Amino acid sequence: MPPFTTDGTALGASARAHLDAGAFGYLAGSAGSGATHRANREAFECHRLIPRMLTDATHRDLRTTVLGTPMPAPVLLAPLGVQSIVHPDGELATARAAASLGLTMTLSTASSHTLEHVAEAHDEGAATHDEGAAAHDEGGAGASRWFQLYWPNDDEVCASILGRARRAGYTTLVVTLDTWTLAWRPQDLDRAYLPFIRGVGTAIPFSDPAFRAGLAKPPEEDLGAAVLRWVPMFTGTDRSWDRLPFLRRHWDGPIVLKGIQHPDDARRAADAGMDGIVVSNHGGRQVDGAMASLDALPSAVRALEGTGVEVLFDSGIRTGADILKALALGARAVLVGRPYAYGLAHGGQDGVRHVLRSLLADLDLTLGLSGHRTPGELSPEDLHRR
Ligand code: FNR
Numbered sequence: 001m002p003p004f005t006t007d008g009t010a011l012g013a014s015a016r017a018h019l020d021a022g023a024f025g026y027l028a029g030s031a032g033s034g035a036t037h038r039a040n041r042e043a044f045e046c047h048r049l050i051p052r053m054l055t056d057a058t059h060r061d062l063r064t065t066v067l068g069t070p071m072p073a074p075v076l077l078a079p080l081g082v083q084s085i086v087h088p089d090g091e092l093a094t095a096r097a098a099a100s101l102g103l104t105m106t107l108s109t110a111s112s113h114t115l116e117h118v119a120e121a122h123d124e125g126a127a128t129h130d131e132g133a134a135a136h137d138e139g140g141a142g143a144s145r146w147f148q149l150y151w152p153n154d155d156e157v158c159a160s161i162l163g164r165a166r167r168a169g170y171t172t173l174v175v176t177l178d179t180w181t182l183a184w185r186p187q188d189l190d191r192a193y194l195p196f197i198r199g200v201g202t203a204i205p206f207s208d209p210a211f212r213a214g215l216a217k218p219p220e221e222d223l224g225a226a227v228l229r230w231v232p233m234f235t236g237t238d239r240s241w242d243r244l245p246f247l248r249r250h251w252d253g254p255i256v257l258k259g260i261q262h263p264d265d266a267r268r269a270a271d272a273g274m275d276g277i278v279v280s281n282h283g284g285r286q287v288d289g290a291m292a293s294l295d296a297l298p299s300a301v302r303a304l305e306g307t308g309v310e311v312l313f314d315s316g317i318r319t320g321a322d323i324l325k326a327l328a329l330g331a332r333a334v335l336v337g338r339p340y341a342y343g344l345a346h347g348g349q350d351g352v353r354h355v356l357r358s359l360l361a362d363l364d365l366t367l368g369l370s371g372h373r374t375p376g377e378l379s380p381e382d383l384h385r386r
Pocket residue numbers: 026027028078079080081082108109110148176258280281282283284285314315316317335336337338339
């Protein structure tokens with residue numbers, strides 16, 4: 001018997017029993033009326049696969065390379081902050097589980113553990129890379145880690161955090177643009193639930209020498225003052241396109257912009273010399289009433305044709321079929337968010353592994369049964385839009 005459900009669309013409901021109301025609301029919730037969150041799922045419902053027959057799809061190969069990172073499947077773990085509200089091991093458990101499967105994890109700036117500790121856990125997980133993973137990872141692609149930046153408005157703190165991330169082996173920088181301040185989220189507001197003001201999800205800045213240098217007393221002695229310095233530093237700080245060269249100067253690996261929805265912004269990312277984008281609406285957590293992320297994908301892909309900028313996708317992925325649909329619409333890979341956190345709620349590291357293994361197995365089967373051997377074979381012609 002599996003430890004809990006194998007149905008990616010049922011994970012939220014089953015995780016609810018394992019979480020207090022505040023944590024569940026933060027994890028499952030979205031902006032405003034929830035319209036965009038629903039739209040994300042509806043967009044997947046509106047697209048249907050057209051399976052092909054007699055294609056000799058008995059043996060599949062899910063491997064791919066994204067921005068130079070070899071991956072056992074076109075699936076990454078999306079950056080999710082404050083994972084300790086879901087499970088005390090938080091990002092450490094997630095890192096071990098991801099690496100044990102050879103999957104790339106993206107660590108959030110809002111991590112509950114320091115980026116160095118998560119890197120250690122990730123290395124430990126990679127060392128346990130096992131037979132379950134081997135089926136998806138015949139080439140032996142070691143797991144990579146990427147780092148997601150909430151861009152602090154203090155350049156010294158920003159540069160210091162980026163330097164630490166590079167030294168700790170994070171290879172690709174994912175810059176999240178859509179959350180320069182938190183949206184109107186009634187589930188959290190109604191409970192006055194905001195982990196950051198209690199100093200949860202602040203391990204990275206609070207362990208940062210440049211950040212600490214700006215405090216009269218260290219966070220361990222005056223938590224309130226540290227919170228009051230950090231929260232305004234990473235929220236309320238919208239930036240502009242002409243500031244991107246700063247990040248390039250402080251990061252010598254690929255840079256990906258996360259939160260792109262408009263094709264003009266996709267083009268601007270290319271003009272700015274970025275290496276990739278994530279078409280994402282933050283899982284419907286930021287602009288209530290924004291279009292479904294899947295519906296934004298085709299025009300972003302078209303806008304970047306021939307530029308070499310790689311297009312990733314997230315927001316609403318729950319099943320293998322969802323992944324195939326995003327790939328067919330031109331995504332090179334997808335990021336999965338809430339589902340693995342629901343796994344974390346069920347059982348820490350093992351729970352995350354169960355969710356990820358289920359998703360990979362579903363992807364593999366559905367790819368084969370749709371008549372394909374590799375993710376790269378999919379095209380918009382494999383989809384019917386209702
Ligand atoms: C997020 N997301 C997010 N994104 C980011 O860039 N940095 C972060 O710290 C967080 N934190 C975060 C916390 C929680 C609880 C959720 C649910 C989401 C957004 C995340 O990376 C991703 O864009 C969405 O989760 C994708 O949508 P699904 O897969 O959850 O539908």
